[in-house]
Amino acid sequence: MKITLFIPCFIDACFPKAGVSAVEILERLGHTIDYPKELTCCGQPAFNSGYWEESRTTAIKVLERLKATEVVVIVSGSCGAMIKNFYPELFAGTEHEEAARTLSAKVYEFSDFLVTKLGVTDLGAQFPHKVTFHDGCHGLRELGIKQQPRKLLSHVRGLELVEMGEVESCCGFGGTFSAKFPMISTAMGENKCGSALETGAEYIVSNDSSCLMHIQGLLDREGKPLRTIHLAEVLNHR
Amino acid sequence: MVANPKMNERENILGRIREALSVPAPVPGAHSGEPPHAVSECEAATHIPEWLPRVGSTFEERLALFRTNAAELKADFVLLDSPEELIAKLREIAAAESWKKVATHSNALTDGACDALDLPVLRTDNGYDPRDMETCDAGISACDALIAQTGSVLVTSQSAGGRALSVLPPHHVVLARREQLLADLPAAFALLKTKYAPGYPSLISFITGPSRTGDIERILVLGAHGPKKLTILCV
């Protein structure tokens, strides 16, 4: 299968390993990767901030470039939800509405793609650590992804998954919310880190790097030894 | 003549509503991330009994469910075999709680039972003084139905001696007959319709357990304003 990989801006810049791991995993499964390097961002920051017009400027480019693709995989639940669920809203009533719906139907978040579309759960990975999994809210609630990453993790050799308390509660990132209301965002993040630390895990794994960026930022400031890592990196670890 | 200002506000509000509704709203519940719903709009309501908590089809199952619900609600439920047993049970409670006076209303079940108590009785039927009712140790009333699904007692101002009898005294004792045990809430609303429509009593109340509050630290306390105890005696 020819898989088009959409790499969100912050993964490209700050967390490239998540993208690299996704490429290596999918290629190992025998697929061809198409990386549309003229695309950088899905337009979510402007969208979430109320600037839908500016968001559309970015999103139209995504719509056009991804039009002729077979299937699109995104290594982030949040950007996945943006394209899958929010594009149809963003373009509702415009000439691009149809294109947004068509694209929506062929977009997958990475773990969902592996489990639901490809039917793969064992990637032969090895990661001898105790981990806990954080569900990014957009992946969880917009895309309904809950079991997929856990299925994948259950086949990683040596990995022990310990669920944290209040596992479905938000880490507090929320895009520009984290800068507009840093005190609330931080309080939420502190609760999240607290729940994760209570598990005694060495790593917090997630399918959303944006949450991990927030969590890692808090952990580093507090000097906590707990590390964050993207699901794709764990699955690519041998 | 100047138009009635009250009428004007009515028309103003209705006018704004009609104007607002001239633009249709999308049908509800089509959320992202949720499985689509199989039932079409007009059908949904007729399926309500299928969504609500399950109730068994036999009398025994309903009885068992009502009993479990009542226990969870901290209500006392006693099933008795005869009117004599009911009277004996009521006398037993009266003695245990040293009742000095009770409030009730006239009804086939309550009349005999209250007479047998040998206590002063306040009857609400022809009006009463609430301060007098305040001095009663128990309110004894009949009911319209018991609802297995929720452990509720259905009363109305007609069936249960008015509005205050079932909430003012510290102990509410409900006398019911086995046939009054209904399966679920839809059955209770159907009963209300066949029994009363269109001349409904001015009060219809589903009483589910004794009065309760969780307003202080979310800790359950019984008897916030209404009865601290609810006893259901069923023959």
Added chain:
Amino acid sequence: MTPAASQFKKNAIALTADLRHRALIRTALKKYEVVRDDKVSRFQNWQSARQSAAEIKWDAVNHLDAHLIEFARNLEARGTQVHWASNAAQAREIIIGIIQERKAHSIIKSKVMTGEEIHLNEALEKAGFDVVESDLGEYIVQLRHEPPYHFVFPAMHLTRGEISDLFSKELGTASTDSPEELTMIARRVLRDKYIAADIGISGANFGIAETGMISITENEGNARLTCALPKVHIALMGIEKVLPKLEDLALFLPMLATAGAGQVMTGYNTLYGGPRQPGEADGPEAFHVVLLDNNRTQLLADPEQRDALHCIRCGACLNVCPIYKNIGGHAYGATYQGPIGAVITPHLRGLQQWKHLSFASSLCGACTQTCPVKINLHHHLLQSRRNAIAQKPVWWEKPLFQGLAFLFNHAGLFSLGMKLGRIGQVFYPLVKGTRLDPASAWTKSRELPKIAPQTFREWWQTRK
């Protein structure tokens, strides 16, 4: 920033720093989640129940005119007086008029959120009446001269110690740490009030068009007494509360109980269809229903967010909201707190003054997921952001997002930006934490991520 917005920020800063307060709310709401999950699981199909509830509400709200006419006609047919109030002032005037006409003085109230909305207590007190709240939580916050902290659990922010101190100070009772004793103190005080009150004021959770009744849901029995003993009963109800049919309650009553407090059914669910009828033992001589618009029609006129009028005020969205859990109810400064408050307050009280509430959300969607009538709450927050910005963009944000859009559409520039960023971050520690720090909102409590030595696109390039 509007006064409401800067007050909100100030409150949020103070409250998130109050760890004791945060722990209190979290503990209280954790208990809620456990019992709610248990009751949800007893439904044969909770998701279908939600969908049915949403559809019934959709029908009710989208044919509101017809349902309201039927509702009022049926009430009037049985001796109830129905009043229509376009705004808060009219509603207050109607209610005060009824009380004055009766030459009444003392009023007992069961919980009325619409009353909070129109500042009824202040108006009644100013008019010289004696008003007492009878719901325990409402009574407590009334003694503290505070608004309710949560529209279902009004005194959730207080510990038993604080309540005991309050009662000692206001009622002269001995201090106690038993919730039971505290409840009994309030019971004793309020008993006399019911019996002495001339007027009972209540709200309404539902109005039934088909039969002309209001439905009140409560646990304590205080509304039952409020509507039984005084000679006059006045119910204040938002126009959106109408349901078409009596049997609709078979769905809504258990759903409200489950979503609201994790109960199978709330203690008392009571329908009132008129004043005392011939042959009845007791009940008020007069029953008035005051229907309140107060900008609800404005929300109705927005088809995108119209479903916010489906709200049954169960409070579930507050209980699961991570924002609410960290700042509590008073921070909002609005009658309706939490996600539903953030959605409807801009409609009821002005978008530009209250838009900050729609921005104060991480859009996690826990509210939408839990709402028993499936209101698309977090999407509405996004739409309100869009509407607010379309009306009035922030002067520096608009060019910023335009600039970003340009950058994102030119991958070459984006790559260059990353390279420059890599150089920039070498020097960043010089300004970090100082007044010049451009990322101070983030770095005050968190470390910034670093641009990787090799970005994804650079890595991809090397593979070719």
